[in-house]
Every structure is written in C-alpha cells, then in structure tokens.
Amino acid sequence: MKVSYRHISTPEDASFVIKEFCQPRFTNTFHFHHGHELILIVKSSGKMYAGNKVMNYNEGEIYMFGPGLVHCFCSSSSPVGTDEIAHAIIVQFTEDFIGKDFFDKLELRKIKDLMQLSESGIKFRKIPAAVNKLFFQFQANQQMKNLIILLQILDELSQGSRENVQLLTEDPRKIHYKDVDSKKLESVFKYVLENYLTHVDSKSAASLACMNEAAFCRYFKRRTSKTFSQFVNEIRISHATRLLIGTENGISEICYACGFDNISYFNRQFKIYQGKSPREYRKALVESNVSAPSFRPTGD
Known part of the structure; x- marks a missing residue:
C-alpha cells in the first residue's frame, strides 16, 4: 500500500x-x-x-x-x-x-x-x-x-x-542494522505476522530473505540478538496477552488461538516472556482492573 x-x-x-x-x-x-x-x-x-x-x-x-x-x-x-x-x-x-x-x-x-x-x-x-x-x-x-x-x-x-x-531495547548497540537489512527483515516480519496464528517455519522465512535456512538462522540471530523461533514466540505471546486482557477465553483456547499446539510449551514460553503463567498474568490484571487503553481526541 x-x-x-x-x-x-x-x-x-x-x-x-x-x-x-x-x-x-x-x-x-x-x-x-x-x-x-x-x-x-x-x-x-x-x-x-x-x-x-x-x-x-x-x-x-x-x-x-x-x-x-x-x-x-x-x-x-x-x-x-x-x-x-x-x-x-x-x-x-x-x-x-x-x-x-x-x-x-x-x-x-x-x-x-x-x-x-x-x-x-x-x-x-x-x-x-x-x-x-x-x-x-x-x-x-x-x-x-x-x-x-x-x-x-x-x-x-x-x-x-x-x-x-x-x-524498548536494552542495549541498542547490540542491534546492528544496515539499509540492506530492512528489505529482508520486512519480508520476514510480514510473513510471521500473516501466519503466526497457524504455521510459521524458518525455511519459508529464509526463502523470503533469499537465503538458505542455515545461513538465514545465523543472519537473523546476528541482526536481532534472538533466534527466529524466539521472535515468533514473542509475537505469539504478545497476542496472548491481548487475548487475556480482552476476552474471557480459557487458557487452552488462547494457547491454540495464538499458534501454539502444546499447552505445556505455551505456559513455559509465556512465563519466560512475562515472568508469570498465563493464569497468574490474567489474575494480576483483573486485580489491578487493567484494560486495553482507549483514547479519543477531544478537539482539533
């Protein structure tokens, strides 16, 4: 567009x-x-x-x-x-x-x-x-x-x-981007965003970046300081937090709705990124009465 x-x-x-x-x-x-x-x-x-x-x-x-x-x-x-x-x-x-x-x-x-x-x-x-x-x-x-x-x-x-x-970034000096990286990472990012609710794999991502899978995985880790699977999980977990806030869906339902196919793995990954289990995370939000922020301009 x-x-x-x-x-x-x-x-x-x-x-x-x-x-x-x-x-x-x-x-x-x-x-x-x-x-x-x-x-x-x-x-x-x-x-x-x-x-x-x-x-x-x-x-x-x-x-x-x-x-x-x-x-x-x-x-x-x-x-x-x-x-x-x-x-x-x-x-x-x-x-x-x-x-x-x-x-x-x-x-x-x-x-x-x-x-x-x-x-x-x-x-x-x-x-x-x-x-x-x-x-x-x-x-x-x-x-x-x-x-x-x-x-x-x-x-x-x-x-x-x-x-x-x-x-947003702990140490930006560790993140090394060049102009040529933007196009490669943009195509990968869009691919993950369009498919993270179902299936995402590093081979397809590598193809979009015009690289073989092994070279792509090394490149991605070097540029972002995280593995491709960590990147995908981070996007899925961010979506899970939105569902935990905005819906009353059960934890298992949210797990599968975010692209995970194993509830135990989902719980482990969620705790890695959020410091608590999905159930604990939702409970803390309810107790603090947190909801998604809303803003409307009050004038021109």
Whole structure:
C-alpha cells in the first residue's frame, strides 16, 4: 500500500518535519532515521517492532525513537464492515535542530536526557491529556508556533519520572542494522505476522530473505540478538496477552488461538516472556482492573 500523508509543515529549510498519517492500516516498512522521531498513535492498534523488541501498541500511546533505531508499526485488521482509519501524528527532528549545544543549557538538560534515552526507543506509560492535545495544535505554515508546541511536548514528556519511561531495547548497540537489512527483515516480519496464528517455519522465512535456512538462522540471530523461533514466540505471546486482557477465553483456547499446539510449551514460553503463567498474568490484571487503553481526541 502506498503511504498517504500530508506534511503539516514542509518548508525546504525547516529544522523539523511534522506528518499526519491517515490510512486504512499502518503497514510501515522496517526503517530508521538519522534523527529523532516522536509519534502519537491517535487511532490504531496492532504489533510494533523496535530494535529487536516485539510488542502490542494501542491508540493514545506516544513513542520516541532515536537515530538509527529500526522500527515498524503494523495495524491489526479492522473488524469486517467498519471504516476504521489508522491515524498517527509524527514529528521528526535532529538533535541539533535548534542549534548546536542548545539542549546543553541547564533548563533544557532533561530534554537532552530524554533524547539520549530515545536511542533505546521509548514508550511513555502515563501521558497527561494536555500532551495529547498539543499534537493537534500543529498547523500548516506556522513553523514558529509549531516549534514552540514541539518544545512544550518535549518539556512535558521530560518532566515525568523515570518509571514513566519504558525502554524498548536494552542495549541498542547490540542491534546492528544496515539499509540492506530492512528489505529482508520486512519480508520476514510480514510473513510471521500473516501466519503466526497457524504455521510459521524458518525455511519459508529464509526463502523470503533469499537465503538458505542455515545461513538465514545465523543472519537473523546476528541482526536481532534472538533466534527466529524466539521472535515468533514473542509475537505469539504478545497476542496472548491481548487475548487475556480482552476476552474471557480459557487458557487452552488462547494457547491454540495464538499458534501454539502444546499447552505445556505455551505456559513455559509465556512465563519466560512475562515472568508469570498465563493464569497468574490474567489474575494480576483483573486485580489491578487493567484494560486495553482507549483514547479519543477531544478537539482539533
């Protein structure tokens, strides 16, 4: 699908760029930037890959990616008969977009610390409603006003506690991607996402990457710091957590619905990734009254 978006601000000499994506689904390619990217998911949910981490994403969430960190969003299919549109607002900027050493000033150090943390990828856990609203205040041909809004957003996000920042990759220096890797990994990622509920195998993945199976397995482990089977299990477990939150299905039913064919293996893998069994995980969510987050913009 051809990506459709409008640049909210696109002067040729702009120090930062704002984009708004509105399309049936997010089907990003694996990609990375030479600067920073800040993104608000206005409407969409699905799977997100950053560095070497696979996780669910939901509407209302804000992410920040640093230079060179590969990432990809892929929406879940919309329910049949609906006209739901995936919607996101994205800001891209370099570390020195206002000038060299600008963020070294005392009053701006927290923003600089935030940008350094974003090299590992950031998901913000608790977001004040005022921050979400700021994203909707960007306007075309209002570069100075947009700059002030961007600084306000960065300031608000940098004021939160360290516990409010979830790092997506433990050590991004261990994840080595080149431009040529994007196409190979994108085809593999799409293959897994389209088939993880049924059958996925490394031989088919290797064929998509135009490699023999043994070479592909070595390549995948070298690039992602995990085996292909670990990657597949991570996607399946992320889907299981969504089902445990959003349905009342039994554990066995969820096991098979996620592509596992052995309940004991499913329980072991779930505990590896989540630190507790599926039953314990669901019980903890019920006790804490956790549900999938929901967000609706309150104005333009």
